[in-house]
Amino acid sequence: MTIIVTGSSGLLGTALVKALRADGARVVRLVRRAPQSSEESFWNPAKGLVDPAALEGAEAVVHLAGAGIGDRRWDGPRKRELLSSRVEGTQTLATALTELSSRPPVLLSASAIGYYGDTGDRAVDESGPSGEGFLAGLVRAWEAEAEPAARAGVRTVLLRTGLVLSRDGGMLSRMLPIFKLGLGAPLGSGRQYWSWISMDDWVHAVLHTLRTRELDGPVNLTAPEPVTNAEFTAALGRALRRPTMPLPVPGPVLRAALGEFAQEGVLIGQRVTPRRLLDTGYVFRHIHLNEALPAVL
Incomplete structure (x- = not known):
C-alpha cells in the first residue's frame, strides 16, 4: 500500500508517517526540496506543481501541509501566509487528483475546529454551522479547495483537528515550562471550552478514517x-x-502578548464533539483529560 503524505516533517506528519510505516504502508513524502530517495517526491504548491506520477495509483493521499497557526503574531503578511499555505496546497493536490487516470480512492485533507468559531458552552458536532472570525473564514476557504477531488469521485475527508496534546510541539509544549515553574494559571475567564485530543488518538483516528469507507x-x-x-x-x-x-x-494581557491569536486561539470557547468517529465505531484510548495528560507527559 502506497500513501502520499504532505506536511510529513511537522508534528502531526512525523507521528503519522511513523505509524503508517509501522502498519506496513509505503509512504511517499511530498517535499519542497530536491528528493533524497524514492520515498520522496518534489512539489511546489505555490506554483501548482506536483508530479502526477507520484500520485497515480496510490491508495491514499494525506494532506497536512500548512503554516503553523500559533507560531507567530497575526499581522497582515502572516495572515496571508496562513491562508495561502493551505489554499494553494489543497488546490494543487485536488486539481492533480482530478486529472489522473488512476485516482487514489481517498484524500484526507487537514482542517481545524476553528471552522465553528466561538461556540461558548454549546456542544457542536460535524453538523454545526460555521462561525465568525479569521480562523472560521480560513477554514471555509481551505476546505472548499478539496471539493474538486470529491466531485471527481475521490472519498474526501476533512480532518477538523482540535488541540493535539504532545510534549514535542503545539500549544501544550509551550505551556509546559510555565507550569513546571508553578506559574500556570487559567487564561481569561477560564470558562471557555478547549476541545483536545491526545497525539495517540489523533494518529489512530486518522488511520480509522483511512479504513472506514463510509x-x-x-x-x-x-x-x-x-x-x-x-x-x-x-x-x-x-x-x-x-x-x-x-x-x-487577564484577557487584555494575553491580547497584548499574543495579538489577535489570543482572541481566536485561546480566549474563545469551542465545545466540539467527535460524533462521526463515535458513530463509526472508533474507540478512544484517552477519553478523559486526567488520564490523557499523564500518558502524554
Missing part, C-alpha cells in the same frame, strides 16, 4: 469530553505535580 466530509478529531480552560489548567498542574496560580491571566 466516512467522508468533515470529521472532528477531538476527544469526547472537552473541558474548560480552568479545568485544563488544574489537570495539567496535577499531572506535573505542580501548583497553579489562583488568579487568571
